[in-house]
Amino acid sequence: MTVTVPGPTLGVVGGGQLGRMLAEAAAPLGVEVIVLDPTPDCPAAPVARDQVVGDFDDPEAFRELAARVDALTFEIELADAELLDSVAGEFGLSVNPAPETLETIEDKLVQKRELEQAGVPVPPFRRVDDADDLREALAEFGEVMLKARTGGYDGRGNVPVTDPADAEDAMEAVGGPAMAETFVDFARELSVIAVQGDDEVRTFPAGENVHEEEILRETILPARTDDEVLDRADEVARDVLETLDGRGVFGIELFETPDGEISVNEIAPRPHNSGHWTIEGARTSQFEQHVRAVLGWPLGSTRLRCPTVMANVLGTVDEPKPARLGNGEAVLEDENASLHWYGKDEVRPLRKMGHVTLTGGDSGDGARADPGDLLAHAREARDALRFE
Template identity: 45%
Template structure:
């Protein structure tokens, strides 16, 4: 008798927008979903079959999630890896593997592993003291990028040091010695790009069309696909993406963020072992979205085509400046007057400045047309407290 493949129960650590978008795809395939998130009305709450309300470092709750689930995955990497390693040793299926998560969580360890296998990265050194930062400044030349080795996201945990006089300020801003730090040479890049790679439990690997990313204050604001890069850069970036996911024996979606220099070099910046903001375009832009392939990958299903249906541009909707409190949405009707624009409202109850509250995607015959449409629509949609 054949087993119903959709009887598998998937446990997701995290109920934010990434978890929500995973669930939307999982539900198309009939899976039962349990989430763990401390926020009662997080974005994924309304569509999950079960919601364990608990902190991300609550080992007892994570164990409960494991007992209720056949497979565990996660929507962000800043979680306690030790309990996941213990659960894996006890026979639970966790994807991506806790070993990969442990190496990626610590940016210094991440870079050390990439360097060991001769994958191109910016030069870097570990920094324990202010004197170590000074040595790095002398070695690399200013500016240099000071980073927390763990816990950073959306520019948090980064501090650009432009001269020796800013060392003290950077050191204090990133914990004043309480956090593990590293210093990277500053790369005067021409473009920032990202490669999404997906690997399933059978070892099948697919890569997505390369996204060209634009940041504001270290927060992703826009991704254009296909990226405006040479065929040589495209070939190198896709090769690196495949090498990275194979190196980590990754199962699920991995995002590899990269710098492209003016002379055409491609350097790996950071890796995320999960669906990524820069891959949101794939929902409308590709045959199979990053979220659908992530679910396929972890449940042992064949991976879907990643072909680009049409040129696509994704633009984030951030919380309005000065707004902190209950979220209110304005301008969705006006934005949807653009027939080729889709609005994704994550349903977060509270807003604050620069918080990712949603995104817009436009598809068109050309990247320029999609970019123009999504830019105009983004001027209309606002998420804040008062208007």
């Protein structure tokens, strides 16, 4: 494909922090972004060319967006896949990743079945429609992670269950049809940000994810595991892409067991929180890669520049209030630190409000920063921030 600058206009369904960072990455390429989001003045609005205000299943809003852009993508799984497909066809636009891929991934049970049928390693799982089904899953697997089939994110919709007596409450907590997955006693969670281009696949090095209360807190590069495990993680991520249609970035979360086996936890058909480190830590960020990929442009390098840690800035408040972050100098005075603010007007308990990235280049004697030391440094910088 011929690349010209200024380039095309990209329509993005979703205007949260991912849409914001997509627009930031698109601008240097000469690509303008218009987002569709139901929240007026959404986080992406200040950096995008414009915003269409509308729900993620609003046909007229989708048509308004399609009439103003040259290609379509999405940054949230709540986008209506069928509507995306029909509107793209109506206006003669490409939409990537493919709507069929979005339909597969947005239902966790369908997602796992597709992977299993393709021979991609996944933890044992089964469909759960009611409390009796859940009790049967417990009898088969022992402890399980009950997952809502649709709508869950950041730990929401996931409930660990060990006692059959808790089955009714667990089903009520997930709020509908679910999937029970055997509880994996993993050594660590890894994630690979994989990119499907027009005729090439590129993968970023696997990151090590640290969770607390089911929410991602930090991602560490390079992951603190063996090279053989990292190679296997990359191989599995590439196998995952073989099961999915359309161009773009995919966040692939993986379990590493104590004996070094790899299985797929979940897939996101978009840039992913565990890939935010790529903005400072990789030659080309996941956001620039997504813009390039969905437009059919050549992909960039996925090389790790240096050891890097990303730490999420979460809402450390007891109740919602206007968002105002203080003590930012704790990050900005550090020459190896970068602060990213997502532009959300309201801070809520554990809501993702931004992130801090720490990079560790060569010291004077040519030594590289230790990932463990860098993690401690990133946590110190992040934890110095305060919501006022």
